[in-house]
Amino acid sequence: MNDQSRNRITLHVDMDSFYSSVEAREKPELKGLPVVVGSDPRKGKGRGVVSTCSYEAREFGIHSAMPISKAYKLCSDAVYLPVNMKLYKEVSANIMDLIRIFADRFQQVSVDEAYLDVGKGIDDYESATLLARKIKDEVLRKHGLTCSVGVAPNKIIAKIASDFNKPDGLTVVRPEEVEDFLFPLSVSKIPGIGKKTRPILKEMGIETVGQLATIDVQLLIARFGKSGVLMHQLANGIDFREVREREEVKSISTEDTFHEDIFDPVAIQNTFLALSEKVHDSLTRKRFRFRTVTIKVRFEDFRTYTRAKTLHAATTDKEAITKAALNLMEEFIGKGRFRLLGIGVSKLEKIDEKQTLLDDFF
The missing domain is CATH 3.40.1170.60 (MutS, DNA mismatch repair protein, domain I)
Structure with a gap:
């Protein structure tokens, strides 16, 4: 691994088959x-x-x-x-609250996985391994669920390691072990290298992480542009990203895929009423106002479009969501049958709790 990689210990905790578990x-x-x-x-x-x-x-x-x-x-x-999803989010929140206390810095990246930077208090891999076992034991004892943990010098290696021995796994990769761990793996183990990229790499004679790590980076740049540099770095176990809290919520959305395509205006209106209700409920729970309403439309042949409208002022009004969505939808009525409809709100503003209390009081 490149000497420029920051010397820290990172854990990636990944719940095992979370929803079904x-x-x-x-x-x-x-x-x-x-x-x-x-x-x-x-x-x-x-x-x-x-x-x-x-x-x-x-x-x-x-x-x-x-x-x-x-x-x-x-x-x-x-x-x-x-x-x-309501149940899974409730369970997830409880688990994340539990494992957060073990970290100097904590970053939840999905409903079932998180990174932990264990900080200066734990600067050797023996102690970090004991901590990982403690996390696994506590999650199982308090929540009856297993998780897999990767312990490594950075986020990319920790994430790959957590998936290495599932379920209920614990994989530790020390700095001096990075090449031995990564190089024999399939390139598909690197997050972001999916079904579109793998065939191209295979054409170039690249099927393992080691082959990707040792190829002339200029060949990757010629084929993938800047992404080639990133792939080459990750294959060599280089990842400068720090563990940090997720950014504030930027949008809230929901959508509905129909068992049978719809075209009836009444059915469309009823769908948007139901979707508006869901979005508004989420806004209320998370205490946000919104300014922009966006709809998503997918026809039966998978043509997909989005349209958006920004209001003059931020609001919490549920009817404003529905009205804007239906107005935006007029462009598409009569042009085909719909496979999916969705609504989202963005340009969110956090509601001041003191002002809310005053509003409730008066």
Whole structure:
């Protein structure tokens, strides 16, 4: 690993098959069964995707982001459950509050994963490993769920390490072990190198992280531009990003994918009323006003458009969301059948709690 990498110890905590594990915790009869969390498979005719699945379901070849219809074909006997995001967020908040206390700096990056910078108090890998075991034990004891932890010199290596020995894994990569750990791995293990990039790399004779790390970076730049430099750095275990709290919420949105395409104006209006309700509920919980309303429209042939309107002043008015959305939607009415509709609000302003108290009082 490059000597310029900052000498620190980073942990990446990743919950194991989070949604399905929470469901199995709530319903013990599901333990040991193939569980798929996502949309209704409708006996193989469903149009949604798999959000996550248990490790038992993965043995049938099912994985996240797979069309739910394909998952049903692979295992029609699996237990198919709808996404219960309210429950998952509640469990996630409790887990994150628990593991946050072990960090000098903490960064939650999704509902089921977070980075921890353990700070100057823990400057050796033996102590960091003990801390990682403590986190795993506490999460299991207090929440009945397992997690996998990567311990490494920086974020990219820690993230790859946490996925190395799932479920319930603990992988430690010391600075002197980085090349031995990374180089034999498939390039697909590097976050961001997906199904579009892998075939191009394969054409270049690159299938392992080691091959990516040792190739002339100019060849990568010629093919991928600036992204080639980043790929080369990550393959060499170089990552200068610090662990830091997530930025403030910038937008709130929701959308609905229909089992059958819709075109009726009444159905469209009812959909936007329901979506506005969801967005407004989230705004209220998070104590935000908004200024901009955005709609997302996807036709049956997957053509997708967004339109936005910015109001004169920030507001919390639910009717303003619905009215703006319906006005923006007029452009698309009568031009086809709709597969998906969505609403979002942005240009958010945090509501001052003192002012809210005064408003409530008077």
